[in-house]
Amino acid sequence: MALPSKMRACVFDGAESMKMVDKETPTLQHPKDIIVRIIASTVCGTDLHLYHNEMAGLRKGDVLGHEGLGIVEQVGKLTYKAWTSANRIDCS
Numbered sequence: 078m079a080l081p082s083k084m085r086a087c088v089f090d091g092a093e094s095m096k097m098v099d100k101e102t103p104t105l106q107h108p109k110d111i112i113v114r115i116i117a118s119t120v121c122g123t124d125l126h127l128y129h130n131e132m133a134g135l136r137k138g139d140v141l142g143h144e145g146l147g148i149v150e151q152v153g154k155l156t157y158k159a160w161t162s163a164n165r166i167d168c169s
């Protein structure tokens with residue numbers, strides 16, 4: 078199944094402000110990349126530091142979030158053989 082050209086993303090919008098925006102759907106850039114369609118996510122302590130703008134280098138528009146459950150949509154040529162399209166994985 079082809080991925081849509083756009084996806085929804087939660088981005089940093091300044092201290093204690095986040096918003097949902099449309100972003101281009103990512104593409105495989107490296108042979109070890111995978112593309113995961115997130116179906117559930119949560120926040121962790123790191124996200125709170127980002128939300129309060131306590132981490133250097135964060136800029137307005139940076140995509141937040143790194144904890145999730147999803148379905149593998151695409152795999153690079155050098156990914157683990159066990160990771161194939163349609164696998165459900167925990168991203169953490």
Ligand SMILES: [Zn+2]
Pocket residue numbers: 121122123124143144
């Ligand atoms: Zn985390």
